[in-house]
Amino acid sequence: MRSQSSSSTRSRATQPPVPRPQTVRPDPLENLTNPRFLWGTLVLVWVFSLLPWRAWPYAPDILLLVISLWCVYDSNRVGLITAFVFGLLMDVHDAGPLGQHALTYTLMAYGARVSHRRLLRFELWGQCLHMLPVFIASSMIGTLICAWVAGAWPGWSWLVSAIFTGLLWPCIGWLLLIPQRRRADVEVNSV
Amino acid sequence: MQRPGNLRLFRRGPPTEFVLTVLVIISLALLIVDANWKTLNPFRQAVSIAIYPFQRAVMFPRDAVLTINDWLNAAAAAKSEDEALQKQRIELAQLSTHAAQLGTENAQLKRLLGVFDKLVAQPSVVVEVLYEPANAFNRRLVFNKGSNAGIAPGMPVIDEGGVVGQIVRVTPMTSEAAVLTDEVVSIPVQLLRNGLRLIAFGSNTPGKVEVRYFASDADIRDGDVMVTSGVGGVFPPGLSVARVDKVDRDSTSGFARAEGQPSSHPERYRHFLVLLVPVDGNETPVSNPAVVPSSASPTSQTNRSEGPNAQPKLK
Numbered sequence: 001m002r003s004q005s006s007s008s009t010r011s012r013a014t015q016p017p018v019p020r021p022q023t024v025r026p027d028p029l030e031n032l033t034n035p036r037f038l039w040g041t042l043v044l045v046w047v048f049s050l051l052p053w054r055a056w057p058y059a060p061d062i063l064l065l066v067i068s069l070w071c072v073y074d075s076n077r078v079g080l081i082t083a084f085v086f087g088l089l090m091d092v093h094d095a096g097p098l099g100q101h102a103l104t105y106t107l108m109a110y111g112a113r114v115s116h117r118r119l120l121r122f123e124l125w126g127q128c129l130h131m132l133p134v135f136i137a138s139s140m141i142g143t144l145i146c147a148w149v150a151g152a153w154p155g156w157s158w159l160v161s162a163i164f165t166g167l168l169w170p171c172i173g174w175l176l177l178i179p180q181r182r183r184a185d186v187e188v189n190s191v
Numbered sequence: 192m193q194r195p196g197n198l199r200l201f202r203r204g205p206p207t208e209f210v211l212t213v214l215v216i217i218s219l220a221l222l223i224v225d226a227n228w229k230t231l232n233p234f235r236q237a238v239s240i241a242i243y244p245f246q247r248a249v250m251f252p253r254d255a256v257l258t259i260n261d262w263l264n265a266a267a268a269a270k271s272e273d274e275a276l277q278k279q280r281i282e283l284a285q286l287s288t289h290a291a292q293l294g295t296e297n298a299q300l301k302r303l304l305g306v307f308d309k310l311v312a313q314p315s316v317v318v319e320v321l322y323e324p325a326n327a328f329n330r331r332l333v334f335n336k337g338s339n340a341g342i343a344p345g346m347p348v349i350d351e352g353g354v355v356g357q358i359v360r361v362t363p364m365t366s367e368a369a370v371l372t373d374e375v376v377s378i379p380v381q382l383l384r385n386g387l388r389l390i391a392f393g394s395n396t397p398g399k400v401e402v403r404y405f406a407s408d409a410d411i412r413d414g415d416v417m418v419t420s421g422v423g424g425v426f427p428p429g430l431s432v433a434r435v436d437k438v439d440r441d442s443t444s445g446f447a448r449a450e451g452q453p454s455s456h457p458e459r460y461r462h463f464l465v466l467l468v469p470v471d472g473n474e475t476p477v478s479n480p481a482v483v484p485s486s487a488s489p490t491s492q493t494n495r496s497e498g499p500n501a502q503p504k505l506k
Contacts, residue, residue, distance in 0.1 A: 033229065050242070050249045054325040054469035084218070092238040093246070095333065095360075095367050097328035098231055106214045113207055146328060146403045149226045152374065152395065154327030 057157035060164035071112035083109035105143030124170040131168035345470035352455035353431030381420040403448035
């Protein structure tokens with residue numbers, strides 16, 4: 001009894017009296033974004049996608065990336081229907097087969113949504129590795145179906161584009177999560 | 192700490208898999224319908240009218256920069272253009288005397304044969320490229336004028352090199368043209384050298400047009416120039432289309448195909464000309480009062496070439 005208590009006091013003496021701040025990290029599942037910021041970024045990125053820089057065949061699809069990021073980080077607000085609607089808008093803008101982007105975006109949003117609980121336990125680079133195959137798979141399905149409908153193979157530029165999009169996950173994610181991180185910092189400091 | 196609005200014990204709404212299935216089925220249906228029929232064009236038109244303000248707003252900085260740049264460079268551009276034109280004028284002077292000679296001779300011969308050819312100045316609209324859609328499946332250009340300027344689907348688009356393409360969709364403010372290397376465009380052409388009539392299609396090779404399904408012993412070789420034949424009535428005769436640079440003669444099938452390099456440059460400049468020819472379902476194409484008389488006059492019915500092979504068959 002005595003020896004036990006003495007050992008416990010000894011261990012308490014060696015350990016810091018207060019747990020380290022890192023362990024007080026707030027549960028990422030409870031982090032919710034300001035809806036105005038969320039929709040603002042979506043519309044901004046959509047408008048940015050109307051610019052001619054996307055004419056480069058390997059250009060990453062930033063809109064798809066932002067939609068899937070929000071599907072992971074705020075799956076209550078952004079989901080498959082949002083992705084589908086933005087996909088249709090891009091289809092009309094690109095004057096391509098109607099439904100190509102809609103299909104790709106919907107599949108991507110589904111991929112992000114089913115794994116969002118798991119993904120939130122990872123850092124951005126870990127999420128990037130998880131999402132890269134999803135980006136490639138959804139682009140591949142979209143392109144294959146369109147190639148079948150259009151009767152022409154468009155080449156491999158979609159693959160490079162999907163890989164670029166996936167690799168931009170940490171950068172864009174870091175940018176979009178600035179408000180959340182700031183709030184988390186404030187909460188940690190308040191403890 | 193916990194916000195009450197976010198406390199969700201049970202999932203609300205339909206399950207994700209159900210939404211996914213419905214949306215994927217809708218996408219597939221849209222894709223298939225859009226590839227085969229024109230049923231979805233009104234929907235596409237409505238959406239593009241809705242996003243038009245955003246497109247213009249977002250391209251405003253670029254347009255402003257281009258305008259200012261044009262202003263600043265106006266003097267230099269005018270000077271260099273003037274030099275080029277002087278040179279061209281001298282070169283053309285010789286050619287034009289020759290052409291005038293041939294023209295009178297031709298007119299005389301036609302009079303002798305009783306063939307009439309009324310040359311009517313084609314009403315046209317200058318358009319500027321609004322943007323080039325990023326799309327792996329087809330080659331399109333979107334222009335900054337639409338049905339408000341009298342543009343209708345089917346009208347040809349030209350530049351100084353020849354045929355650039357054909358208008359495929361219009362909204363009141365914009366119009367979308369398929370470049371002549373796009374699969375959907377087919378242009379009745381003839382070879383300048385021997386008058387062989389063919390139809391030029393967009394090719395699978397990017398940036399090329401091809402003619403196919405003609406007998407493998409047909410007289411066509413590298414360097415032949417294809418011009419529009421005027422058959423079909425949509426493309427006026429005599430516009431340059433392409434120069435043949437590859438001929439494949441397949442002795443097993445008995446057919447040959449040839450590829451050509453387009454003589455126009457859809458990728459180079461910003462301004463093009465849309466010819467306001469009468470097309471299907473668009474008998475009064477012009478709302479611009481300056482060009483109404485020529486299309487409203489009775490000669491508009493006969494302003495197509497009335498050569499021996501011209502048929503008023505609209506595409």
